[in-house]
Amino acid sequence: MLDATSQATRPEHAPSDHPAIPAEKIGILLANLGTPDNYDYWSMRRYLSEFLSDRRVIDYPAWKWQPLLQLVILSKRPFTSGAAYKSIWNEEQGESPLMTITKDQTAAISKVMQGKYGDRVMVDFCMRYGNPSTRSKLRRMVEAGCRRILFVPLYPQQAGATSATANDAFFRALMDEKWQPAVRTIPAYFDHPKYIEALAQSVERTYAQMDTKPDMLVCSYHGMPKRYLMEGDPYHCQCQKNTRLLKERLGWDDSRICTTFQSVFGTEEWLRPYTVEHVAELAKAGKKNIAVIAPAFAADCIETLEEINEEIRESFEEAGGERFTYIPCLNDEPAHIDALCDVIETELKGWIEPA
Template identity: 55%
Template sequence: MSTGPVSLRPAGHPPVQKPRIGVLLMNLGTPEGTDYWNMRRYLKEFLSDPRVIEVPKAVWWPVLNGIVLTFRPSKSGHAYKTIWNEERNESPLKTVTRAQAEGVARALEERYGAEIVVDWAMRYGHPAVAPAIQRMKDQGCDRILLFPLYPQYSATTTATANDQAFRKLMKMRWQPAVRTVPAYSDEPGYIDALARSVTRHLEGLDWTPDLVLASFHGLPKLYLDRGDPYHCFCVKTARLLRERLGWPEERLRHSFQSRFGKAEWLKPYTDKTVEELARSGVKKIAIIAPGFSADCVETLEEIQGQVRDAFMAAGGEKFTYIPCLNDHPDHIAFLTGMVERELAGWIGAARKAAVAAE
């Protein structure tokens, strides 16, 4: 008469974790504080990445260490200080990314129990990617899905986030199997969530914008010339959003922000565009940032501060910023759906493996 499951492992065999699946949400990064040295550490890691700065090291290194890291930390620190989450003592990007991971984790736990482990990390700064992958491995994850939270693919974002995960994997004796989530610039669920966010926001105003501007993070034009597809994905997102809203072409336009240095970047530039709009008679505008999955210094300080000021100074009268999707239920549902789609074939296999390991 059977008294229960019989272990097939020999006596003295070390404990074996039940196989699980890991999901790692990855965003760009954040400094740990707004002071000079925290900002300097963050900027040095970020601006030392050859995926971000495609300039020969012999040329860029003296500029970075001799000029940029001398003066930029104080300026960037001031910008971060204006939007800092004082309650948690962290940047809004960290606050929102954590909330996104927690939201996706709750949704997956409701459907799959403890089979899936959800964690989050930053490409630059903390929490770092490598420790997150190790935590998943320690919890029995023999399959990991990497999810860079960048709707529009670029080598400077999606690729470098995955690179960082692969660097950790290269050092692991027992690697988990890995998949990566593709960029989602034209996913219907993403476009629908953006459209609903626009509609909700505009319905809450007591005025109607003459125009909505979709502002994406900029990129040096040279990167486009070398084959980076980011520009095309941004333009497509803006077009699909406009079509989903049922608007004519003149009601929603696109632009690019956050340029750095003297080189030509993707055009039209957001700051120049809002100035030209104001001078041409457009007095009321709304701006949305569809390239950001979470609000951050580029949206909360740059758009709501610098860009707004540029528009008003040029003769604008009404300005509003439409927040990122952040951890809104629409966004959590979309992210969860993307995870489930990309885990196809893994979820059931992990469950069977867990049973067999008992």
């Protein structure tokens, strides 16, 4: 991470007892969903409690939801979720793949920003749930002299349960600051030409290595209750457009690509079709060779490495599917970093220009 901190100095003409103030700079704070500190029961329980207590994620009344969450769900789910995390854990670095990849993305973006703006910017990352917290990283940036901060939730599509709740945490953290910086947030970037190009390149790169091309590319997005769509959340429409733009860039027709939604939770209806069911239907319909990509995720995580590559793969194979290919998230691929930097630089206009 690029740490553009510099020695603080007393302002010119200020009295001798005036506190020193660091040189003014711009902060770029990336944000991802979050990760437990470990996969043991109590680490998982802390993380899941914070995540599932977010009213943007589960909007049931607290009096109804919290007893069920704390007394029933969190007595069992930390064990199953912990086992899932253990199966993908980066043991060498003692962290989840999401943490490792987010660090790599931050370092790559920092390198680009440093090359263009030098020590006038500071780049770091935070997590909406778990550590490092949004509040701690905002505090660090303010202490380092960031008088303007661009907040960058790493979600291509806008949704209440993802980018909106990340923004909520950022704005709440601002309430603790006596000297509040000027702030901006980025818009959804699912339709950014460079993002679509990066997705297309990842598909083409995977297909080029295959002797027999897949019968179907399944674009699996994280799900949400259908009710959220009816209440005005733009996520579903942006997912559909994301798939269409990818299809057009690849030069395909509708018979080769589809949109589905994964990670269904609870009893109410969620956005359909459900990925885990649809891949089985594809296999039964004779499409024995499929590929799955996850355009809603900026980094591989539990929902891709474990859910897609294990649970959803199993559903496909049990229904008669023969070849299942998971196309990794864009992670720190150069084309992805280029797309994210283009989004960031657009939002920095008027604040700073390249050196």
